[in-house]
Amino acid sequence: MPGVVLIGAQWGDEGKGKATDLLGSRVDYVVKFNGGNNAGHTVVIGDEKYALHLLPSGILSPGVTPVIANGVVVDIEVLFQELDDLISRGVDVSRLLVSGSAHVIAGYHRTMDKVSERFLGKRRIGTTGRGIGPAYADKINRVGIRMWDLFDEKILAEKIEGSLDQKNHLLVKVYNRRAITVDETVEELLAYADRVKPMVADTSLILNQALDAGKNVLFEGGQATMLDVDHGTYPFVTSSNATAGGAVTGSGVGPTKISSVIGVIKAYTTRVGEGPFPTELFDEMGEYLLKTGGEFGVTTGRARRCGWYDSVIARYSSRINGITDLVVTKLDILTGIPKIPVCVAYDVDGVRYDEMPTDQTAFHHAKPIYTEFDGWTEDISGCRTFEDLPANAQAYVRSLEELSGARVSAIGVGPSRDAIIPLHDLLH
Ligand code: GDP
Numbered sequence: 001m002p003g004v005v006l007i008g009a010q011w012g013d014e015g016k017g018k019a020t021d022l023l024g025s026r027v028d029y030v031v032k033f034n035g036g037n038n039a040g041h042t043v044v045i046g047d048e049k050y051a052l053h054l055l056p057s058g059i060l061s062p063g064v065t066p067v068i069a070n071g072v073v074v075d076i077e078v079l080f081q082e083l084d085d086l087i088s089r090g091v092d093v094s095r096l097l098v099s100g101s102a103h104v105i106a107g108y109h110r111t112m113d114k115v116s117e118r119f120l121g122k123r124r125i126g127t128t129g130r131g132i133g134p135a136y137a138d139k140i141n142r143v144g145i146r147m148w149d150l151f152d153e154k155i156l157a158e159k160i161e162g163s164l165d166q167k168n169h170l171l172v173k174v175y176n177r178r179a180i181t182v183d184e185t186v187e188e189l190l191a192y193a194d195r196v197k198p199m200v201a202d203t204s205l206i207l208n209q210a211l212d213a214g215k216n217v218l219f220e221g222g223q224a225t226m227l228d229v230d231h232g233t234y235p236f237v238t239s240s241n242a243t244a245g246g247a248v249t250g251s252g253v254g255p256t257k258i259s260s261v262i263g264v265i266k267a268y269t270t271r272v273g274e275g276p277f278p279t280e281l282f283d284e285m286g287e288y289l290l291k292t293g294g295e296f297g298v299t300t301g302r303a304r305r306c307g308w309y310d311s312v313i314a315r316y317s318s319r320i321n322g323i324t325d326l327v328v329t330k331l332d333i334l335t336g337i338p339k340i341p342v343c344v345a346y347d348v349d350g351v352r353y354d355e356m357p358t359d360q361t362a363f364h365h366a367k368p369i370y371t372e373f374d375g376w377t378e379d380i381s382g383c384r385t386f387e388d389l390p391a392n393a394q395a396y397v398r399s400l401e402e403l404s405g406a407r408v409s410a411i412g413v414g415p416s417r418d419a420i421i422p423l424h425d426l427l428h
Pocket residue numbers: 008012013014015016017018039040041042043044294298328329330331332333411412413414415416419
């Protein structure tokens with residue numbers, strides 16, 4: 001009965017897309033359960049490179065049924081663009097299912113995202129500007145539009161009116177923008193209804209039936225633990241539950257159906273957007289990781305902030321998500337660095353913290369306490385077994401494992417599908 005959850009253990013962009021793709025041939029369903037087109041996953045298959053935002057990465061595996069579950073916020077125009085792009089490249093997308101309970105991102109959500117960021121000024125979050133936060137805010141405020149609503153024009157108009165009423169006051173009186181009309185939004189969303197209708201389904205029922213029938217279901221998280229609205233570095237987070245628990249609420253599958261949790265983690269750390277980041281590097285080493293690791297956002301093209309591996313965060317992620325297996329990615333990027341520091345604990349105003357501080361101020365003040373590991377110079381991109389790795393690379397991975405609270409089950413040594421060292425079966 002494997003219901004397997006795969007999540008990011010840091011601040012995103014750990015290589016979740018590649019890790020999902022790795023399991024693609026062995027799973028029946030891949031479910032996106034949180035976030036929306038704020039995600040950016042790069043999957044490299046042979047000479048082909050795919051950038052996915054809203055669709056689960058599993059869509060690239062023939063035979064898999066991709067599912068956009070209820071916890072996702074869906075920009076339907078982006079959905080169609082991504083589908084059309086994949087269709088033009090010969091990918092079969094015909095099995096895609098979208099939950100009728102998933103919330104819809106409308107034009108006014110994108111507008112609100114942009115104007116509220118501008119209004120926040122130096123307190124801005126650095127969002128992706130895709131309307132994610134405002135769409136989730138409407139969901140929680142109970143003025144959201146769900147996929148089902150697209151198929152009843154009268155209900156749709158009523159709901160849009162309810163949702164726009166307060167926003168127009170804000171837009172006109174506070175943000176000095178023009179009001180958005182109900183009619184233009186009804187027109188915008190209705191235009192999608194016919195094409196999306198055949199994809200809309202009761203995905204919770206379908207997934208539970210699949211699990212009961214012994215199928216493999218992979219729940220693919222967008223964003224990551226430190227961007228989770230409850231457990232991340234609030235308020236510098238996204239607006240959904242990107243942690244393993246989000247797979248349950250975001251898909252309508254019970255926790256008893258989940259058999260393992262894969263945490264994807266980079267051999268160093270990156271972050272996009274604002275917010276605290278204790279191991280961030282501001283020197284030429286940071287620049288080196290940025291360039292060598294190709295750390296530019298798939299969604300917004302922004303340069304990612306780079307720093308060393310932080311095992312306080314790894315332990316925290318292991319605990320919050322109940323991680324059973326870690327996939328350590330991008331080990332190859334560390335090749336050639338003579339001494340590799342790893343953060344083992346924080347110094348917060350003279351006090352040592354081995355575990356994540358719970359209050360925002362302490363985390364803002366956290367200074368990393370480093371242990372240095374010897375590096376290696378050999379090219380490891382062709383290594384396919386643990387024993388192929390140079391001794392120092394082996395020791396580095398074993399140290400991360402000891403420090404991080406979960407076993408390492410695979411190691412990424414390059415972007416391509418086969419550039420992976422398997423240690424333990426990820427489907428168990
Ligand atoms: P995601 O959002 O977690 O799916 O990750 P992204 O796709 O945003 O960023 C990860 C980047 O690292 C992508 O460009 C991947 O192709 C690349 N990548 C993944 N695993 C590895 C690896 O082991 N080594 C190298 N060099 N690149 C990798």
